[in-house]
Amino acid sequence: SSGINAEYGQSLLYVVDMANEDYPAVETISILQKELHAFNPELVDRIIGIVANKIDLLSSPERILELAKAYPQYSVIPISAMHSRNISSVRDFIEPYKTRNPDDEPEE
Numbered sequence: 001s002s003g004i005n006a007e008y009g010q011s012l013l014y015v016v017d018m019a020n021e022d023y024p025a026v027e028t029i030s031i032l033q034k035e036l037h038a039f040n041p042e043l044v045d046r047i048i049g050i051v052a053n054k055i056d057l058l059s060s061p062e063r064i065l066e067l068a069k070a071y072p073q074y075s076v077i078p079i080s081a082m083h084s085r086n087i088s089s090v091r092d093f094i095e096p097y098k099t100r101n102p103d104d105e106p107e108e
Contacts, residue, residue: 011048011097013090018064018078019057025050026070048097049075051090056080 014032016025029050036043050071052064055078068076077093079086 009046010099011094012043012046013049013051013094014047014074015051015053016067017054018052018067019054025052025063025067029067029071047074049077049093052076052078053081056083056085 014029016028017023018025020028033044036047050067052067055061055064058064061078064076064078075093077086077089079090081087
């Protein structure tokens, strides 16, 4: 199996393509919720938010508002990864959820 094993993560974020009209973000999250629940129901409780990518390709914020309304239990962070727009908001959002690794501590 390739990829990252979600079971090792303390917290998880959904990252969705806001510009994909074939797979609207609201439906994509619904599918991901079902797949994650089928894989391991405990993982659904680790979701902390939704990163709404490709906002630079949207003509209006309507899709972002629909996503936030459909999933009020999650913070929705709109970004444009291509243009590095609002990336710092993602970093700021996940900071409280990060766990410290003892190997990362500076030596005295």
